[in-house]
Amino acid sequence: MKEWAKHFYKSKAWRQCRDAYFAFKHGLCERCSAPGKIVHHKIWLTPENINDPNISLNWEYLELLCQDCHNKEHHEKYSETRYDVMFDENGDLVKACPPVSQFGMTG
Structure with a gap:
């Protein structure tokens, strides 16, 4: 985790948002229906937008992913x-x- 993001990811607001979103999606990966593990931000967080709740806490920009789908999102896209x-x-x-x-x- 990047140093500038630690405060956000440890915040009560993020934990509540993440947990509620996880429950809303019934704990299933939105791409493959495997058990979900990570609430992923579709818009990558940056030092400039991480404190904007319209981006960082907005359910429209979240996606529940299993570990494999999250790894594909962050690694396979750039390994071609x-x-x-x-x-x-x-x-x-x-x-x-x-x-x-x-x-x-x-x-």
Whole structure:
């Protein structure tokens, strides 16, 4: 957990919101119907929006997920191999010119 988020996630307001949402969804993952574990924020919380209850405590922006679906949400989205971009000599992400195929050939 990020340091700036600790106060929010330990707050009574979040615990009550999370617990009520969990019960409302009958404890089931909204994606696969497995037992839910994590009340996920659809809008990622940032230092700028975490104290805005219209975002951080709004049920429209919450989703009950099981551990597997939560892991997919946060990890698999960003683990797909991309062939249209590459890192330059400074470590910056740039477009691959010409694009490199998954087989290492230009095309």
